[in-house]
Amino acid sequence: MWSEISFDVQQTHKETLRNSVLNSTLPNSLLGGQPVGEVVQKGHYTALSVCAYEGDRARAKRGGLEALEDVISREFSPGSEGRRLLLYGGVGMGKTTAVEKVIWDWTTGARLQHYALVMRVPVLELDALGGKAESLQNMLGCIHSHISTETLAGALQRPQSLLLVLDGLERLQNLLCSPLSSSSLISDVEQEASGSVLLCSLLHGSLLGEASLLITSRGPVESLRCFEVVGFSQTQRRTFFQQFFDDRGQAERLFHQSEQALGVCEQCFRPAFCWTLCNVFKTQFENKKTPPETLTHLLSIITHMLLQKQKMHAEQNRALVSSLGKLTNPVCSYSDVTSCCLLSFLHYPMLSAFLCINGDVTHPDTTFSFLSPVMHEFLLATSFYLDQSVQEISDDRSDLYYTFLAGLSDSIQRKPIEDSVGKFDENRISTFSQWLMGNVSKVLPDGDATKHFRVFQLLQHARNSSLVKESISKSQWRHVSYSSMQEPDCAALSYVVSCVGEMEHMNLYSAELTDEQVKMLIPALRLSKSIGLSQSRLSLTAITNLSTALAEGRTITLDLSYSKLEKESVKALCDALRRSTLESLNLCGCSLTTADCEALAQMLSGGSRLHVLNLFGNNLEDQGLIHLSSALENCTLQEINLDLCSLTAASMPALSSALNSSFSDLRKLCLSRNEVMDDGMELISQVLQKGRLNTLNVSSCELTGSCCSSLAAALRSENCRLTELDLSINDLGQSGAMQICEALMTPKCSLEILEMSRCELTEEVFRALGSILTSGLSKLVSLSVGLNDVGDTGAKHIWEALRHKHCKLQHLDLEMLSLTDACVEELCESVAASSTLSTLILKNNKMTDSSVPRLVKLMLDRPLMTELNLRYNDFSEDVFELMDTCQSIVY
Numbered sequence: 001m002w003s004e005i006s007f008d009v010q011q012t013h014k015e016t017l018r019n020s021v022l023n024s025t026l027p028n029s030l031l032g033g034q035p036v037g038e039v040v041q042k043g044h045y046t047a048l049s050v051c052a053y054e055g056d057r058a059r060a061k062r063g064g065l066e067a068l069e070d071v072i073s074r075e076f077s078p079g080s081e082g083r084r085l086l087l088y089g090g091v092g093m094g095k096t097t098a099v100e101k102v103i104w105d106w107t108t109g110a111r112l113q114h115y116a117l118v119m120r121v122p123v124l125e126l127d128a129l130g131g132k133a134e135s136l137q138n139m140l141g142c143i144h145s146h147i148s149t150e151t152l153a154g155a156l157q158r159p160q161s162l163l164l165v166l167d168g169l170e171r172l173q174n175l176l177c178s179p180l181s182s183s184s185l186i187s188d189v190e191q192e193a194s195g196s197v198l199l200c201s202l203l204h205g206s207l208l209g210e211a212s213l214l215i216t217s218r219g220p221v222e223s224l225r226c227f228e229v230v231g232f233s234q235t236q237r238r239t240f241f242q243q244f245f246d247d248r249g250q251a252e253r254l255f256h257q258s259e260q261a262l263g264v265c266e267q268c269f270r271p272a273f274c275w276t277l278c279n280v281f282k283t284q285f286e287n288k289k290t291p292p293e294t295l296t297h298l299l300s301i302i303t304h305m306l307l308q309k310q311k312m313h314a315e316q317n318r319a320l321v322s323s324l325g326k327l328t329n330p331v332c333s334y335s336d337v338t339s340c341c342l343l344s345f346l347h348y349p350m351l352s353a354f355l356c357i358n359g360d361v362t363h364p365d366t367t368f369s370f371l372s373p374v375m376h377e378f379l380l381a382t383s384f385y386l387d388q389s390v391q392e393i394s395d396d397r398s399d400l401y402y403t404f405l406a407g408l409s410d411s412i413q414r415k416p417i418e419d420s421v422g423k424f425d426e427n428r429i430s431t432f433s434q435w436l437m438g439n440v441s442k443v444l445p446d447g448d449a450t451k452h453f454r455v456f457q458l459l460q461h462a463r464n465s466s467l468v469k470e471s472i473s474k475s476q477w478r479h480v481s482y483s484s485m486q487e488p489d490c491a492a493l494s495y496v497v498s499c500v501g502e503m504e505h506m507n508l509y510s511a512e513l514t515d516e517q518v519k520m521l522i523p524a525l526r527l528s529k530s531i532g533l534s535q536s537r538l539s540l541t542a543i544t545n546l547s548t549a550l551a552e553g554r555t556i557t558l559d560l561s562y563s564k565l566e567k568e569s570v571k572a573l574c575d576a577l578r579r580s581t582l583e584s585l586n587l588c589g590c591s592l593t594t595a596d597c598e599a600l601a602q603m604l605s606g607g608s609r610l611h612v613l614n615l616f617g618n619n620l621e622d623q624g625l626i627h628l629s630s631a632l633e634n635c636t637l638q639e640i641n642l643d644l645c646s647l648t649a650a651s652m653p654a655l656s657s658a659l660n661s662s663f664s665d666l667r668k669l670c671l672s673r674n675e676v677m678d679d680g681m682e683l684i685s686q687v688l689q690k691g692r693l694n695t696l697n698v699s700s701c702e703l704t705g706s707c708c709s710s711l712a713a714a715l716r717s718e719n720c721r722l723t724e725l726d727l728s729i730n731d732l733g734q735s736g737a738m739q740i741c742e743a744l745m746t747p748k749c750s751l752e753i754l755e756m757s758r759c760e761l762t763e764e765v766f767r768a769l770g771s772i773l774t775s776g777l778s779k780l781v782s783l784s785v786g787l788n789d790v791g792d793t794g795a796k797h798i799w800e801a802l803r804h805k806h807c808k809l810q811h812l813d814l815e816m817l818s819l820t821d822a823c824v825e826e827l828c829e830s831v832a833a834s835s836t837l838s839t840l841i842l843k844n845n846k847m848t849d850s851s852v853p854r855l856v857k858l859m860l861d862r863p864l865m866t867e868l869n870l871r872y873n874d875f876s877e878d879v880f881e882l883m884d885t886c887q888s889i890v891y
Contacts, residue, residue, distance in 0.1 A: 089229035092272030129195035169217035231269035263295030296407020325383020526553030547576030574603035622651035652680035705736025770797030786815030
């Protein structure tokens with residue numbers, strides 16, 4: 001395709017480009033970065049990460065990162081003629097070095113050899129055109145003068161063999177500010193036009209449309225295929241350190257220190273920042289000084305190093321730093337610089353250590369830009385402490401600015417810069433502390449976890465435990481879910497909790513924490529009384545780190561319900577719980593296995609202090625319960641929830657045997673939604689006779705009236721201590737329920753809460769219940785007998801009982817009894833006469849609008865009643881407003 005470009009011409013061009021890369025005029029400074037020529041010649045180039053731009057700059061946080069070299073090879077592969085690719089990113093992201101490396105690789109034959117020529121687009125010349133006209137061919141010829149006019153003209157006639165490089169589109173924004181119509185664009189490389197027309201035609205593709213174009217800029221351009229340069233990954237940062245330091249061991253040690261330094265790692269994605277950091281680490285190492293521990297300390301050291309080179313007086317240093325801190329914009333005009341009292345420093349070489357000067361320092365058109373955006377924010381923050389004219393702390397600055405304000409309030413972190421500019425004003429430091437405390441008290445009651453993390457990080461950067469304690473003690477800390485955390489958030493939260501000394505509840509609901517994040521949270525987890533990790537996703541290593549915190553800490557309650565746990569996680573947890581203070585563990589819906597039950601049993605019998613264990617919704621099966629039962633004979637467990645655990649009557653002998661042990665402490669047992677059957681229930685009844693349980697839930701356990709004889713005998717027994725019994729959703733029928741009622745009439749029956757909803761109860765049973773409530777022998781305070789179709793006639797016996805002085809009911813549930821308007825008057829009279837009833841559930845009945853006025857009057861006249869639930873009756877919207885007049889009515 002490009003055979004008409006002679007070998008000699010191409011080699012001459014490559015040699016010229018190589019020299020231009022090696023002789024790059026980019027600054028070699030502590031803040032400006034390593035010269036490109038030095039990077040490529042010494043083989044120090046480290047690959048960058050990029051991600052495709054799709055109108056969402058946050059995409060990089062969700063993954064999709066690629067190596068820039070892979071993108072270049074793919075996007076500019078043979079057959080991709082006419083591709084316009086833009087790489088964008090902020091200052092110091094390595095864009096220029098990356099494209100210079102692309103050029104270098106082409107000149108050395110390493111890549112992109114299907115292009116006959118790689119040529120630079122003359123950015124400065126385009127910008128300088130102004131209103132003058134020039135052809136693209138002439139402009140390319142001027143900067144590539146080693147190529148003859150004839151050869152260049154021939155190459156431009158074969159644009160598919162060309163790769164053009166335009167580095168620094170942001171410098172040509174003035175040429176793009178006025179949109180051009182398609183008719184204004186040109187297609188002839190020999191046609192003279194303004195810089196704006198030439199640039200727009202090139203970007204649009206009307207000019208050299210078949211040529212490939214590689215562009216860099218500060219921001220994306222919607223019409224082009226864009227990739228954001230996101231800098232270094234952790235692996236790439238490590239590679240950078242290994243290439244910078246000759247000693248690999250030293251490189252690895254310093255890399256690890258940089259990763260641990262507070263706030264430093266978050267800035268190391270910038271290649272220029274990594275260069276600065278490595279230089280500082282090298283200098284500190286050579287001078288036998290400790291490396292910086294925080295980002296603020298690092299910038300304080302850097303500023304001290306830069307000022308020290310000039311050997312100016314402290315007063316001059318202070319004036320320079322204070323003046324630089326007044327430049328609020330990263331790119332400034334000549335008038336900005338002079339208005340900030342920098343006029344006297346314009347001829348000092350010191351200024352170029354902080355600023356890139358584009359032009360003659362005395363010319364009014366000269367622009368100044370900060371070499372490092374991080375240093376810019378640092379100087380802004382430093383100026384607050386040096387410049388008395390700044391009265392208040394602004395609320396609209398970057399996070400980095402406030403980070404530096406916090407860091408500089410710490411005497412250790414600011415010492416290096418104070419050695420150069422003199423002491424900071426103590427009044428300003430006090431002003432910042434008051435501002436931070438006010439910010440904490442404003443943010444913590446709010447439900448925005450992101451804001452919580454931000455103030456935690458500021459407190460951490462201030463490194464003042466007294467300030468943390470005072471700030472937190474004066475705030476209402478709302479413990480919202482901290483599910484979406486990054487590693488800096490974990491470190492900051494741990495720091496704050498460690499300073500305070502305890503945390504009531506650590507809410508990590510629905511968290512997907514990495515192993516490293518859980519490790520960083522260990523200090524906070526140790527001090528948390530309660531930890532909520534419901535619906536979380538945790539690896540085995542993360543669980544191991546959590547277990548370390550539990551074994552060493554003071555946690556009493558742990559909720560892991562519905563979390564996705566890896567194999568062996570429960571075993572790792574149980575090993576720690578033997579040594580922990582944990583009293584309540586929720587593992588419901590965690591897909592536990594029989595092996596997990598074995599580990600739980602070993603933990604329970606191995607010294608655990610656990611009192612409450614929730615295993616609801618796990619497919620334990622009988623063998624799992626048999627394992628657990630072996631521990632129930634001798635452990636501290638007082639409550640266990642085995643709801644919906646795929647159990648049958650086959651495991652009841654082992655359970656009842658364990659509970660009959662005189663060493664069992666179990667007082668609350670839930671077996672609901674298991675196939676306990678009548679045979680199993682008879683074994684549980686034997687346990688009740690020995691007074692082992694206070695609460696028993698056997699709802700939906702496929703029981704019939706056949707088991708009620710043994711249950712009634714247990715309730716009548718002298719030793720029975722049962723106060724709460726749930727028999728709902730079992731076909732007890734009239735005969736079975738009547739046996740229970742007979743037991744309730746005995747003075748020794750201690751039952752206070754009884755639930756028999758949907759148990760096939762009849763009117764006769766309701767009559768018996770009414771007699772029980774009025775007997776003076778019953779201790780019942782809560783009765784739930786809904787979903788039994790007895791109608792108004794059955795409910796009448798309950799209404800009569802409510803009026804009786806011996807009735808102690810506080811809660812009554814009569815859902816779905818087919819109640820109608822006909823019973824409402826008697827209902828209201830009975831409730832009004834009751835001296836104890838506070839809650840009445842009448843959901844899913846057949847009452848209509850006509851009953852509403854009477855029911856509303858009842859509730860308004862009866863302040864003792866806290867709730868009347870009328871949901872799902874036959875009410876129309878016409879009565880909603882009337883019911884709204886009474887807050888105690890739920891409809």
